[in-house]
Amino acid sequence: MKNNLPKIRFSSYFDAWEQRELKEIAELTMGQSPSGENYTDNPEDYILVQGNADIKNGLVVPRVWTKQVTKLAERGDIIISVRAPVGELGKTDYDVVLGRGVAGIKGNEFVYQKLIQLKEKAYWKKLSTGSTFDSINSNDLKGALINLPKEEEQQKIGEFFKQLDDCITLQQSHVEQLKQSKQGFLQKMFPKDGESVPEVRFDGFSEEWKNEKAKSIFKSISEKNQSTLPVLSASQEKGMIYRNDVGIDIKYDMKSTKNYKRVKPGQFVIHLRSFQGGFAYSSIEGITSPAYTVIDFNNSEDYSPLFWRIFLSSKKFIKRLETVTYGIRDGRSISYRDFSTLKLKFPSVEEQQKIGEFFKQLDDLIAKNERELELLQETKKGFLQKMFV
Numbered sequence: 001m002k003n004n005l006p007k008i009r010f011s012s013y014f015d016a017w018e019q020r021e022l023k024e025i026a027e028l029t030m031g032q033s034p035s036g037e038n039y040t041d042n043p044e045d046y047i048l049v050q051g052n053a054d055i056k057n058g059l060v061v062p063r064v065w066t067k068q069v070t071k072l073a074e075r076g077d078i079i080i081s082v083r084a085p086v087g088e089l090g091k092t093d094y095d096v097v098l099g100r101g102v103a104g105i106k107g108n109e110f111v112y113q114k115l116i117q118l119k120e121k122a123y124w125k126k127l128s129t130g131s132t133f134d135s136i137n138s139n140d141l142k143g144a145l146i147n148l149p150k151e152e153e154q155q156k157i158g159e160f161f162k163q164l165d166d167c168i169t170l171q172q173s174h175v176e177q178l179k180q181s182k183q184g185f186l187q188k189m190f191p192k193d194g195e196s197v198p199e200v201r202f203d204g205f206s207e208e209w210k211n212e213k214a215k216s217i218f219k220s221i222s223e224k225n226q227s228t229l230p231v232l233s234a235s236q237e238k239g240m241i242y243r244n245d246v247g248i249d250i251k252y253d254m255k256s257t258k259n260y261k262r263v264k265p266g267q268f269v270i271h272l273r274s275f276q277g278g279f280a281y282s283s284i285e286g287i288t289s290p291a292y293t294v295i296d297f298n299n300s301e302d303y304s305p306l307f308w309r310i311f312l313s314s315k316k317f318i319k320r321l322e323t324v325t326y327g328i329r330d331g332r333s334i335s336y337r338d339f340s341t342l343k344l345k346f347p348s349v350e351e352q353q354k355i356g357e358f359f360k361q362l363d364d365l366i367a368k369n370e371r372e373l374e375l376l377q378e379t380k381k382g383f384l385q386k387m388f389v
Contacts, residue, residue, distance in 0.1 A: 004147065007386040013153045017389045023142035026107035029071050030082070030138045031098030038068035049073070050099035052081040052088035057172055058165065060092040069097055073104030078112050080105060080124075082141060084133040087124030089115055103141060109158030114146055117384040147389035157387060164380050171373045178366045185362070186314055189355060191345050202358075205351045215340035217303065218295040223262040232263055232286035234271035236313070240282035260287035266305040267296045268312060270334050278321065278334045279312035281305065293336045302349050306356025311346070 004016040022028065034048065045065035049055075054063055060079060073079060073096050081088040083101040091112065098104050105111070118124060127144065128134035148154060188200040196208040231243040240263055262285075263269060269280045270293040288294070297303045311317060320342060321334060346352060 006389050010156050017147045017149045019147050022144040026105050029104040031100050031102045032070040033100040034066045034068035038066045040065045047094050047096045049096045049102050051101035055088050055090035058090045066097050071098040073098050078105040082136040086128045086134050086136050087119040109162050110154035113161040117388045168376045175369050202354045209345045209347045211345050214342045219298050220336040221294050221296050225258050226262045226287050227257040230286040232288045234280040239280045259290045261294050281309040304352035304356045306360050307352035310359045
């Protein structure tokens with residue numbers, strides 16, 4: 001009986017949970033794709049859900065439409081992907097046509113959360129079959145084993161997780177709003193093409209921004225034989241980080257580190273992920289792959305590292321790299337020689353410092369809210385493990 005009792009449950013509930021097949025407690029509809037000529041981009045037509053790409057943050061995201069109704073799911077139904085990657089789940093706020101890669105499920109909030117718990121336990125992956133890619137067939141989906149309590153306790157559990165999901169959704173929205181605000185500031189606080197001043201700037205600054213080649217600002221450096229320093233890895237989002245913090249056991253020969261290049265705080269590393277930008281800011285000291293290029297300022301007194309951290313990671317700058325980089329999707333390194341020819345606009349060091357500090361505070365706020373979101377998500381995972389059998 002202990003195997004049929006959750007570790008945590010609401011008071012006044014003591015009965016053992018019962019096991020049922022999914023088809024016994026919910027209505028299932030397997031998807032069927034419309035014929036190709038019926039696909040459209042007209043929002044007046046039916047929304048078509050074809051797979052996990054149409055599900056984001058637990059909701060259906062309209063991307064493709066169709067004039068042909070094959071299999072239909074109604075607003076509020078659960079959508080599950082049944083083709084690789086299997087088990088992605090969401091709800092629909094619309095009436096949608098179900099493509100071959102998904103199935104529709106009519107079930108209560110408890111059922112929805114239970115399906116999520118099964119996903120966390122990799123249940124759907126284990127259930128899937130297929131020689132070329134994973135898929136879940138109709139019989140296996142309908143026969144999925146679900147442990148559940150009586151209806152009143154189901155309702156209690158469903159309400160609890162619905163409130164938790166609402167908190168997560170609100171926090172996700174807050175993070176997205178902050179990121180959108182950052183993009184808005186990036187557009188307004190840096191000059192547009194053909195202009196020499198930005199639309200928005202701090203009080204006390206009115207001079208035109210300079211426009212100089214990168215080689216007048218940066219120099220390439222290569223300091224080796226520093227094997228006692230920690231090894232660093234390049235990350236586009238977090239900049240240079242300790243290799244031990246990557247989370248992947250990367251093997252390397254300690255003898256070879258004598259050829260690794262030293263990186264100091266305030267410097268940048270041009271790395272191989274050229275299609276993402278390829279410029280990683282370092283706030284720490286260490287050594288990195290000899291395949292990378294380390295750059296520093298020609299005159300550190302004239303430049304603010306925080307400003308250039310934002311500049312060199314902006315979408316606008318990354319787009320400009322395409323003009324000097326070939327084979328970008330093949331992971332080719334951006335050479336310093338090519339980079340040095342680019343003309344870059346920048347203000348006085350005082351204004352650089354103001355802009356850099358502003359975006360650092362904004363990035364810190366985004367990171368803080370992302371950590372709070374991760375904490376909520378981890379909290380939910382913990383409850384999913386302990387409040388379901």
